[in-house]
Amino acid sequence: MxxxxxxxxxxxxxxxxxxxxxxxxxxxxxxxxxxxxxxxxxxxxxxxxxxxxxxxxxxxxxxxxxxxxxxxxxxxxxxxxxxxxxxxxxxxxxxxxxxxxxxxxxxxxxxxxxxxxxxxxxxxxxxxxxxxxxxxxxxxxxxxxxxxxxxxxxxxxxxxxxxxxxxxxxxxxxxxxxxxxxxxxxxRPGGSTAQGHRQVVSAFREACETGDLDALVALLDPDVESRNDGGGKVRAALRPVVGRDKVARFVLGLMRREPEMELVEDDVNGTPGMSVRIAGTTFAVLALDVHDGLITDLWMVTNPDKLHAWTDHETP
CATH class of the missing domain: 1.20.140.160 (PhyR, sigma-like (SL) domain)
Incomplete structure (x- = not known):
């Protein structure tokens, strides 16, 4: 390096x-x-x-x-x-x-x-x-x-x-x-090109927005792991969610609970990811790792103390 x-x-x-x-x-x-x-x-x-x-x-x-x-x-x-x-x-x-x-x-x-x-x-x-x-x-x-x-x-x-x-x-x-x-x-995670990573992120966003469970499952590695950091400030999964079926249903469940949720493709730590917004305000940031066209790790940060890079630049 x-x-x-x-x-x-x-x-x-x-x-x-x-x-x-x-x-x-x-x-x-x-x-x-x-x-x-x-x-x-x-x-x-x-x-x-x-x-x-x-x-x-x-x-x-x-x-x-x-x-x-x-x-x-x-x-x-x-x-x-x-x-x-x-x-x-x-x-x-x-x-x-x-x-x-x-x-x-x-x-x-x-x-x-x-x-x-x-x-x-x-x-x-x-x-x-x-x-x-x-x-x-x-x-x-x-x-x-x-x-x-x-x-x-x-x-x-x-x-x-x-x-x-x-x-x-x-x-x-x-x-x-x-x-x-x-x-x-x-x-060490990673292992896809920037273009390939971005394509998977776009497909993930579309599957979430349409509620297509099969399409979402097809994008996930069999051993995919989802981790959510809410820091005790907001509701969040306290333990990792593991496995493509469980992760897919967990993500779509979040979408159903918040019908106004908007997924926006965004840069997260120099890699394609997403910010999750409601009424124009970011309440979560999503980073993903991709291997061979499949998502292997999904990290969702919802702790508001860790979202200042997004929220400090938003207008109420």
């Missing part, structure tokens, strides 16, 4: 342009935080904390840092590692299934105290490393494996630097990334 947002050329340490250069690398840090944590708000909090630690340094300490971006990346990664460890405890109290927060093409993060929400530095870089399926699998590995894999395979950081972040030897970090890579290779 390639780095989604490579480092710029920092001025020499202590020169007047250094702080501006650090702000210009904000997008890279947001990209890092989101891939580490799968949450827009958590990624934003990590970046805010990282900059706060930079500002807390004396001018002399700042001048002594040879590569400010590398320093910021290490600090942000350590904060992410701590957050991942505590997140496992919080997830035990989470109501139902937890899914990563979906992002939309062109959506921006609005920073506390940061003017200019349309600044490209506030937009996440969308590539294969931010796909919903990838983030779901990343959430299943250990925090140390995730940090080592993201830093090395996605952001191109050498293991000697990763070792400083996770507090292990470079050899141990290499093993962590290798272990994560093996698990990802075994479980």
């Amino acid at each position: 390639t780095t989604p947002s490579g480092p710029g050329q920092d001025p020499a340490p202590g020169t007047p342009g250094t702080l501006g250069s650090l702000r210009a690398e904000r997008r890279r840090l947001l990209d890092l935080g989101y891939r580490m944590l799968g949450s827009v708000q958590d990624a934003e909090d990590v970046v805010q904390e990282t900059y706060a630690r930079w500002y807390a340094l004396s001018e002399e300490e700042q001048r002594a840092i040879e590569v400010p971006l590398a320093w910021l990346t290490r600090v942000a990664s350590r904060i992410c590692l701590d957050h991942l460890a505590s997140a496992r405890v919080r997830r035990e109290r989470y109501t139902g299934e937890w899914l990563p927060e979906p992002v939309r093409h062109g959506a921006t993060w609005i920073s506390t105290g940061h003017e200019g929400g349309d600044d490209p530095a506030d937009r996440i870089t969308l590539d294969e490393s931010v796909g919903m399926g990838m983030l779901v699998v990343l959430d299943s590995i250990t925090p140390a494996e995730r940090v080592a894999f993201v830093l090395h395979d996605i952001f191109g950081m050498p293991f000697t630097e990763i070792a400083e972040t996770v507090g292990r030897t470079p050899a141990a970090c290499r093993q962590l990334a290798s272990s994560a890579r093996r698990r990802l290779a075994h479980r």
Whole structure:
């Protein structure tokens, strides 16, 4: 994998342009935080904390840092590692299934105290490393494996630097990334072209809108799994629904309960998906994985706290 947002050329340490250069690398840090944590708000909090630690340094300490971006990346990664460890405890109290927060093409993060929400530095870089399926699998590995894999395979950081972040030897970090890579290779979703994926999404939408059970079943893998994240804020399935017949009937049941429901083909984490609306307001976002023309995974996010990329831009 390639780095989604490579480092710029920092001025020499202590020169007047250094702080501006650090702000210009904000997008890279947001990209890092989101891939580490799968949450827009958590990624934003990590970046805010990282900059706060930079500002807390004396001018002399700042001048002594040879590569400010590398320093910021290490600090942000350590904060992410701590957050991942505590997140496992919080997830035990989470109501139902937890899914990563979906992002939309062109959506921006609005920073506390940061003017200019349309600044490209506030937009996440969308590539294969931010796909919903990838983030779901990343959430299943250990925090140390995730940090080592993201830093090395996605952001191109050498293991000697990763070792400083996770507090292990470079050899141990290499093993962590290798272990994560093996698990990802075994479980990583995906496997269709963009055009093929879009065609399946369109057929899925049509089958749902027409209530055609047979057509819907024909689009689903025999072992398809549907997961719904309502976060205890809205009604949602608390456990995965597994199997093409059960998933098809579950989806059509939702359509029948909400006759005003509108399915809109939309970009979800850089991949064709759907937003689900009632009276013009998005109340769910749907991401799908497709293998050989069949849907293998269906992720529905209905927790309103995770839909700001859609709802913040809608007019009542």
